[in-house]
Amino acid sequence: MFAEERQSKIAELLKNQSSIKVNELANIFEVSESTIRRDLQDMEQRGLLTRTHGGAVGAEKTSFEPTFNEKSDEKHEEKLKIAKTAINMIEDGETIILDSGTTTLEIARNLGNKKLIVITNSIDIAAELSTKENIELIVTGGTLRLTTRAMVGHITEMSLKNFRVDKAFIGANGISIEEGVTTPNFVEAQTKKAMMNVANKVYIVADSRKFNQVNFSVICPIRAVTGIITSSDLDNNIVKSYEDVGVEIINC
The missing domain is CATH 1.10.10.10 (Winged helix-like DNA-binding domain superfamily/Winged helix DNA-binding domain)
Known part of the structure; x- marks a missing residue:
């Protein structure tokens, strides 16, 4: 040939x-x-x-990266289930990071009366939580990326270094055992990495379409996350392959 x-x-x-x-x-x-x-x-x-x-x-x-508005209309039912599962894992009095994203925005919308400290780089999550008296809200600042409506860059990363949190909920575009957790934009990947570095436990929140996808910028190796909260339609063989390498898959 x-x-x-x-x-x-x-x-x-x-x-x-x-x-x-x-x-x-x-x-x-x-x-x-x-x-x-x-x-x-x-x-x-x-x-x-x-x-x-x-x-x-x-x-x-x-390098393909859908906009925030494009993603907001996709798989809303699955995102809501993922969000509610994540919320059940959050206890009163905890400190958490909510990464910018449409699934993490659903977490913010459904937190209810939980008393929390929430750190976020999302202008949408910040707006959602700004009127909740039970939430102590910390906004990282930084440079706004219009594509994802996330604040990113050096200012964001320096701000995050001042904290230590119980749990971080991070969005991703690609999840692969071999290539790790990935996203299309390098600067955004560095911001997500900074969030993970200050969290005791790190959960990726992503629907099943993100599995076995690989994007341009690596956020972390797959073993660096505590677990992945995803939709229930994920193939059982994929679930087993991740559990075999020590990553918990939380279906919802």
């Missing part, structure tokens, strides 16, 4: 799955791993994929 034909088939494989490993491709095409690496390097130079440690992901998938 010529390199052009092999590369075309690799591109087809990446249309149907979020990522693929060098050793898998070597087995599929019965060639050496060094041959596959040359293929991937050539394809990356042509903008057909993005190489990762030990494999590749489709280039068009890693």
Whole structure:
């Protein structure tokens, strides 16, 4: 098989799955791993994929980022269930971080009368909680990203370093055992990382579509999170694979 034909088939494989490993491709095409690496390097130079440690992901998938408004209309029922499950894990008197996002916004909307200290980088969550007397609200400040309506950057990260919290609830665009928890924007990934660094427990809140997806910027390895709160339609085999590496999957 010529390199052009092999590369075309690799591109087809990446249309149907979020990522693929060098050793898998070597087995599929019965060639050496060094041959596959040359293929991937050539394809990356042509903008057909993005190489990762030990494999590749489709280039068009890693940088795509839906806007906050686009996400707000999607899977509202699932997001509400995820939010209510997260709220059941929060106890009166705790300190929590709510990352910016449509699912974390549902957490804020449904906190009820819980007495909490809430730190957030979301202007929407800040507005939602600003009138609740039972909530001590801390807003990080920072540079506003209009795409996600999140405050990010150096000011945000420096602000977060002043705190230690019980739990952080973090949104993500991609969740993968091999590539970790990812998001399209590098600056936003650093802000999420700063949130995780000051939390005793870290929960990713994301519906099942985010699993086996890989985006451009790595937030953390999958083992760095306490658990993942997700929708109940996640395949049982996927649940088991995460539990096998020590990550709790909380279906709701």
